[in-house]
Amino acid sequence: MKALIERHLAAALAALKVSGLVPEDTQPSIAVTRTRDPSHGDFASNLAMMLAKPAKKSPRDIAAALIDALPENNDISKVEIAGPGFINFFVADSVASSVVANVLEQGEQYGCSKVGEGQRWQVEFVSANPTGPLHVGHGRGAALGATMANLLNAAGFDVQREYYVNDAGRQMDILATSVWLRYLSHHGEQFSFPSNGYKGDYINDIAQSLSSDAGTSLVHPAASVFAAVPDDEPAGGDKEAHIDALVANAQRLLGETEYLKVFDVGLNAILDDIKQDLSEFDVNFDSWFSERSLQNNVMQCVDKLDKAGHLYKKGGATWFRSTDFGDEKDRVVVRDNGQSTYFASDIAYINNKIERGFDKVLYVFGADHHGYTARMYAACEALGHSREKLTFLLIQFANLYKGGEKLQMSTRSGSFVTIRELRDEVGKDAARYFYVMRKYQQHLDFDLDLAVSQSNDNPVFYVQYAHARICSVLRKREQLNMSFDQAAGLAALARLKEPEEADLLTQLATYPEVIQRAALGHEPHQLTGYLRDLANGLHSYYNAHKTLVDDDELRQARLCLMLAVKQVLLNGLLLIDVSAPEVM
RNA sequence: GUCCUGGUAGCUCAGCUGGAUAGAGCAGCCCCCUCCUAAGGGGCAGGUCGGGGGUUCGAAUCCCUCCCAGGACGCCA
Structure with a gap:
């Protein structure tokens, strides 16, 4: 209907140009909107007001001329000039009520369109590090990502939903070491747990299952585990150095095979947990993409950037000249110790996504990633692709309120509300609805008491x-x-x-x-x-x-x-x- | 300091590419079940759209500037 009116107005405009009332070279955008007030009809256009100036006539005169030039149509029962020069269209009753037949005929397809037909999009969301259960902060990204994917699908896009599993890197080593240390405690070893380790109860559970799996085969005396490890923070040392040394000792004492075993037990337990949480939340993925699977490609991508002349060496490290592409400073891709950075993995990942043929890749990120987008765009362009291929949706944080109090959450300390607890408390329906009912640029105050209340407030x-x-x-x-x-x-x-x-x-x-x-x-x-x-x-x-x-x-x-x-x-x-x- | 995102009714928020009298919900006051579920409906009251300039026939919306709140700015992942 809207399109029809737009076509009619375009025809009328053309007629006015021929008659010389409107100069040939004016190209106003024809806007037709639904009215808010029924007395203004069903649709309205401001076209006459936009033409008033170039035509040097009053808007109402132009409107009258436009209306005279409108093609006949039985679907429109009345056209009026109103206010300063709006043209109001009244749709015939028969057209208005025909929507009922449309809805019943199309059923679940009603509302779907084909605007995105032929386009392959990927929506990447959640992608939380598998170092602990999903908490309510992740929940918002999950709900928004899932709904956006659904919406795009309804608009005719071919959508793939992907979760990027960060199954490599230091955080995962810390996790594996945390599990192993808990396992050692179960077997009677005495030591104080590192302040920077993962302390949640779930680590104990994983350690327990490691015990029933491996028995005592992975036990090493605490004295050797803590040998030559610098002091932890509470003892006046550096907690980062402390945990890194523990990780190194774990890897040395266990050897590659055994260490990997502990690592995978931890990773898989948590990943399974995450998958279950998400599926109970009706958030489903088409693809779980492993960061580890990318490892061989990282250096290839670095080479690719190097050959294209985007890299240079400084202070022993390899830098990407991202400032050439609008970033505020250059970024390291290979550290002076020879290790590639997380950003290097991300470059490889972008490259991989684009090679998979997506027309557009949507990242649903937490707002804390915003400093990251400039270098991602830079990487995308340096790889030879348009930055238009990437879109970042930066989701603002969700604050949980209960009894008027704001709840705190942090994965490391183990004190957080998990997505599972949320679901148990308010139910999936309320949780999913609350997460998406505010625009994502807005902080979300999630009132647990309201979500759970069975009242008209909800x-x-x-x-x-x-x-x-x-x-x-x-x-x-x-x-x-x-x-x-x-x-x-x-x-x-x-x-x-x-x-x-x-x-x-x-x-x-x-x-x-x-x-x-x-x-x-x-x-x-x-x-x-x-x-x-x-x-x-x-x-x-x-x-x-x-x-x-x-x-x-x-x-x-x-x-x-x-x-x-x-x-x-x-x-x-x-x-x-x-x-x-x-x-x- | 630089860069994001916000600032709209007492509270939480909508406001579609600038459009007609700025809208909901909650809270407050009043009314509606002999009638298909009252987890509902109707009404009243409540606003200098953060402040100040500017552009426009027309600004909550665009531009400039200032103020306030939250966040981001590692050879971490």
């Missing part, structure tokens, strides 16, 4: 209740043995004349636009906002008018409308992976 229930209410009406119809004939109802849509019905029809027609906007703008909160409004429309209607009326024809029409609203509520909730209960 927006999740509000939307779900609308769905359940419709189901209840449908059940009641059967109980009362009232007839329902969908074809007859669709034929009688003209009977829907109440203002609440008109509102619902407009809202239903808006849904595909919302999905498209939410998908292309990566803004899931558009969808939750829409669902709230639609639910509100339904509740208002429900209170104002009875569906199961004796008038056969009217009842059939209203039932069709109810079915359509139910379908759209369901479609929207599916995109955020929230259930649509039939009974509440």
Whole structure:
């Protein structure tokens, strides 16, 4: 409808140019928007006001001329000039109500579009280090990433969801060493646990399973484990040096094979845990990409950059001249000790992603990564690709509140609320809904008490209740043995004349636009906002008018409308992976 | 210091490429179940859109500047 009006306005504009009223060279963008106030019709355009200046006429005169030049169309019942020069379009009732038939015909496909057809996109999200369970901070990235992927999918994009597993590097060594130390404690060794080690209870659990796996075969006396290790922080030393020395000793004492065993037990236990948490959260990935699998490619990529002349040596290290591509300073890719940096892995990873043929790669990152994006763009361009291939969505942190108190979380100290605890406390539906209902650029205050409350305060229930209410009406119809004939109802849509019905029809027609906007703008909160409004429309209607009326024809029409609203509520909730209960 | 993101009703937030009288929810006050689920609906009240300039027919939205809050700025991962 919107496109139709735009075409008509374009035709009218062309006519005015021919008649000389508007200069040939003016190229205004033709904007048609939905109106907020029904008295302004269904759609409005500001075209006349934009033409007023170049044409040197008053906006209202231009508007009148445009309207005269508009092609005839039966779908538009009235066109008016309003206010300073808006052109308001009133859509014919038959067109407005036809949306019901569209919804029922398309079912779960209603709202889907083909704007992204033929494009392969990757959405990478969560990608938390497998050093501990997912906490509520990761939850937001998980929920947003999953929903954005769903939305893009609905907009016709071919989407791959990927989790980048950081299964290499120092943090993982610290994890493996932490597990081993706990294991040693289980076997009676006495020592004080490093302050920079992983201290959560889950480390104990993993150590326990390592014990039942390996028995005492991995035990070494504490004295040798701590031999020549510099003091820890509490003893006045450096905690980083302390833990690094412990890692080195672990690797030396255990030998490569045994060390790797401990390492993998830790990694796999935690990764399995993460996978389970995510799947219970209805967050699913197509691909778990291992950082270790990239290791051979890292130096290849470094060579590639070197051959292209983007690297130089300084102070024993190899630097990438990222400032050539807009970064604020150059970055090290190979340290003076010969080890490649984490950034070097990321370069290889970018290269890998692009070689896999994605048209666009979306990174859903925590806002703390923002200093990182400039060098990522730089790397992408240095590798010979357009920076447009990368998009970073920087998610602001989520703060948890309980009883008015802000909860703290930190993986290292082991004091955090896990995503599992959150789910147990508020349920998956509320958690998923709350995570996406604010725009991602905004800090999210997650009120646990509100999410768990079964009251009208809770927006999740509000939307779900609308769905359940419709189901209840449908059940009641059967109980009362009232007839329902969908074809007859669709034929009688003209009977829907109440203002609440008109509102619902407009809202239903808006849904595909919302999905498209939410998908292309990566803004899931558009969808939750829409669902709230639609639910509100339904509740208002429900209170104002009875569906199961004796008038056969009217009842059939209203039932069709109810079915359509139910379908759209369901479609929207599916995109955020929230259930649509039939009974509440 | 540089760079991000925010600053809209008492609180939490919407506000689509600049558009018509700035919208919801919660909190407050009033009303609505002999009627399809009251986890609901309707109404009232509540705003110098952080301050100040500017662009425009028209600014919460764009530009400049200042103030405030949170975050990021390693040869860490």
